[in-house]
Amino acid sequence: MDDETPTLSSALELVRWIGWAQRKAGEDWIRARELSHEQAFVLGHLVRHPGSSQRDIAEVSRTSAASVSSLLQGLERRDLVERRTEDGNARTKRVYATPLGTDLIAGFETAMAEADDIILTPLDQSERDTLHALLTKLTAHLPQPTR
Numbered sequence: 512m513d514d515e516t517p518t519l520s521s522a523l524e525l526v527r528w529i530g531w532a533q534r535k536a537g538e539d540w541i542r543a544r545e546l547s548h549e550q551a552f553v554l555g556h557l558v559r560h561p562g563s564s565q566r567d568i569a570e571v572s573r574t575s576a577a578s579v580s581s582l583l584q585g586l587e588r589r590d591l592v593e594r595r596t597e598d599g600n601a602r603t604k605r606v607y608a609t610p611l612g613t614d615l616i617a618g619f620e621t622a623m624a625e626a627d628d629i630i631l632t633p634l635d636q637s638e639r640d641t642l643h644a645l646l647t648k649l650t651a652h653l654p655q656p657t658r
Contacts, residue, residue: 529630536626537619544615549574549582550591554616557592557608564605565594591615 541551549572556571557563563571569579583606586592591612594604608616631639 532630533623533626536629537623540619540622546615550586551616551619553579553582553586554591554608554612555619557606558613558616561607562597562605564603568606586612 538548541548544551546554552572553568556568560567565576565579565583568583569576572579574582583592583594587594589611590609592606593609594606597603597605631642634642
């Protein structure tokens with residue numbers, strides 16, 4: 512072990528290190544597109560849920576309506592999203608990813624699958640199956656993440 516590699520004393524420290532490597536891969540992918548984590552999250556949400564309201568976006572991103580409005584303004588300046596008035600009601604606006612926004616965020620899931628594969632490269636299929644079974648057993652009794 513070289514001086515740069517941290518000494519990790521528990522299995523859960525190793526799991527956190529794996530999580531860090533996965534998160535870093537995602538952050539690098541997002542940063543390469545000159546997006547913040549929040550912007551990438553909202554773009555991804557809008558691709559999956561076109562026509563979401565700002566209130567929906569605030570709820571799913573667990574942030575305030577004012578923060579969502581500011582975030583959307585930044586995405587609009589880059590022509591990545593558009594807000595449309597619907598049903599003639601100027602107070603009700605729906606938000607859509609533009610084709611440019613959709614194209615920019617496309618490939619994130621593939622990039623993350625590739626990062627996972629890189630992380631798991633040292634393991635053969637039998638070891639991957641065992642790891643999956645053990646992690647499934649560990650997480651079976653934990654609260655489920657929400658999002």
